Amino acid sequence: MPLPKSEPVIIIGGGAFGLSTALELSTRGYTDITVFEQDEEIPSRWSAANDLNKIMRAEYEDGFYTELAIEAMQAWQTPLFAPHFHRVGFLNCVTGAAPQKAVDTMERFRAAAERHPVMKPFVSGVDGRDELRQLCWQFDGQLPGWKGYINKYDGYVHSANALRGVYRAARENGVRFLLGEKVGAVREIVYEDTCQGRKSVGVRTQGGDFHAASLVIVAVGAAATKIVPEIGSHVQAKAWSVAHVRLTEDETSSLRGIPVTYARDLGFFFEPEPKTNLLKLCPMGGGYVNTDPSTGLSQPPESLTQSRFVPHEDELKMRELLHQTLPHLADRPLVRKSLCWFADTSNSDFVVDYVPQTSSSVMLLSGDSGHGFKMFPIVGRWVIDLLNSAKEQQPISRWRWRNFSSANGNASQDDVSWRIGDVKEIRDLQINQVESKL
Ligand SMILES: Cc1cc2nc3c(=O)[nH]c(=O)nc-3n(C[C@H](O)[C@H](O)[C@H](O)COP(=O)(O)OP(=O)(O)OC[C@H]3O[C@@H](n4cnc5c(N)ncnc54)[C@H](O)[C@@H]3O)c2cc1C
Numbered sequence: 332m333p334l335p336k337s338e339p340v341i342i343i344g345g346g347a348f349g350l351s352t353a354l355e356l357s358t359r360g361y362t363d364i365t366v367f368e369q370d371e372e373i374p375s376r377w378s379a380a381n382d383l384n385k386i387m388r389a390e391y392e393d394g395f396y397t398e399l400a401i402e403a404m405q406a407w408q409t410p411l412f413a414p415h416f417h418r419v420g421f422l423n424c425v426t427g428a429a430p431q432k433a434v435d436t437m438e439r440f441r442a443a444a445e446r447h448p449v450m451k452p453f454v455s456g457v458d459g460r461d462e463l464r465q466l467c468w469q470f471d472g473q474l475p476g477w478k479g480y481i482n483k484y485d486g487y488v489h490s491a492n493a494l495r496g497v498y499r500a501a502r503e504n505g506v507r508f509l510l511g512e513k514v515g516a517v518r519e520i521v522y523e524d525t526c527q528g529r530k531s532v533g534v535r536t537q538g539g540d541f542h543a544a545s546l547v548i549v550a551v552g553a554a555a556t557k558i559v560p561e562i563g564s565h566v567q568a569k570a571w572s573v574a575h576v577r578l579t580e581d582e583t584s585s586l587r588g589i590p591v592t593y594a595r596d597l598g599f600f601f602e603p604e605p606k607t608n609l610l611k612l613c614p615m616g617g618g619y620v621n622t623d624p625s626t627g628l629s630q631p632p633e634s635l636t637q638s639r640f641v642p643h644e645d646e647l648k649m650r651e652l653l654h655q656t657l658p659h660l661a662d663r664p665l666v667r668k669s670l671c672w673f674a675d676t677s678n679s680d681f682v683v684d685y686v687p688q689t690s691s692s693v694m695l696l697s698g699d700s701g702h703g704f705k706m707f708p709i710v711g712r713w714v715i716d717l718l719n720s721a722k723e724q725q726p727i728s729r730w731r732w733r734n735f736s737s738a739n740g741n742a743s744q745d746d747v748s749w750r751i752g753d754v755k756e757i758r759d760l761q762i763n764q765v766e767s768k769l
Pocket residue numbers: 343344345346347348349367368369370375376377378379380381384385386387515516517518550551552553554558570571572573613671672673674696697699700701702703704705706
């Protein structure tokens with residue numbers, strides 16, 4: 332039987348998935364919703380989405396996600412979301428030195444975009460420096476061997492501002508928010524045994540308070556295994572690097588309107604943000620994990636300061652990317668460097684399902700796999716669909732609950748074609764970082 336709309340619902344996590352869910356539930360008439368967020372404010376410093384921008388591209392190698400991204404794109408063009416969507420195009424390329432895996436992936440993305448009737452009119456191929464410069468005159472680097480395509484259907488979204496907008500809208504709809512380490516950080520879900528089996532009765536905060544709920548929705552991003560350890564290594568905390576170059580106002584103006592520029596073997600960057608004059612860069616790579624040797628599970632570090640750096644190898648990739656495109660910026664200091672943690676699954680599929688043996692009283696919303704923000708406007712609908720599903724079962728089989736014992740580990744990184752490079756342990760890295768400073 333569907334949950335009556337007046338029953339108390341708790342959402343743990345005020346990041347992208349949690350806020351989207353809070354807004355959708357409150358819009359659909361659920362009247363008793365409380366969001367718990369461990370940070371003092373939203374956007375939370377812990378949220379992977381608290382960022383200047385995220386790529387909003389609709390083409391996926393996988394048709395299922397392409398259709399979802401098209402649906403999300405339409406939602407980004409509605410009044411609540413439109414102020415944060417910038418349709419500057421997505422320039423998806425490889426350099427002349429790219430490994431075949433990167434070239435093949437780029438070609439599959441391109442084929443997906445060209446195949447889709449909605450996107451097809453927006454897509455065109457680019458090959459070599461001259462063609463690239465016709466598209467983007469600002470790129471005065473050598474662009475050695477660059478080729479790929481531009482998709483003008485795509486662009487980027489200002490993710491921190493979009494979080495702010497949805498937070499405001501959810502509050503206006505009557506959603507309660509409990510913020511901060513003491514009242515907002517959830518320590519655990521509280522269960523009781525009933526004659527039908529285990530059932531959640533609410534949550535306990537780090538401060539020790541108990542809050543009752545009929546349904547607990549866990550949307551804690553990279554921290555999923557801390558609250559739902561049963562998911563095991565199917566969801567692992569993983570990080571990618573982010574850094575910025577600070578520009579002058581004139582430099583920001585002259586780069587206005589450049590497409591999201593992606594070299595699949597090096598990384599990507601965005602149009603600079605006019606308020607801060609920051610140009611954001613991300614290197615391409617396998618990412619970093621933080622595995623606890625005793626459990627075999629990767630979880631985000633306990634403090635934010637432990638993630639305020641980028642590995643040297645990533646810095647080199649970002650500089651090389653600038654050197655090939657905007658060489659006058661290649662030697663500038665990189666600022667606001669961080670490792671940004673997300674919830675990765677071995678097949679890159681999301682997890683949207685009830686936690687087994689909880690009598691459908693706990694739902695896990697996780698496994699964003701580093702590509703979930705584009706779906707921000709529609710995530711909440713997936714929760715509604717599950718709440719209304721027959722037999723309380725996730726109808727989309729790829730989003731159903733799975734668990735792997737940590738001994739089995741995750742499937743190999745190579746299972747996901749768009750990931751290039753090895754996954755590294757953050758602890759090995761920090762040792763190297765310290766050594767390299769000596
Ligand atoms: C470097 C990087 C680049 C990315 N680029 C893109 C992109 O270009 N396009 C795209 O679509 N996606 C991108 N993503 C992915 C996107 O950021 C995520 O898919 C999205 O943020 C996932 O939302 P979430 O709500 O699951 O997690 P988050 O947004 O991380 O939110 C989780 C929230 O839970 C809170 N929380 C955790 N534990 C607790 C607790 N115990 N109690 C209370 N609160 C808690 C945290 O404070 C946080 O606010 C990128 C991710 C990274 C890391």
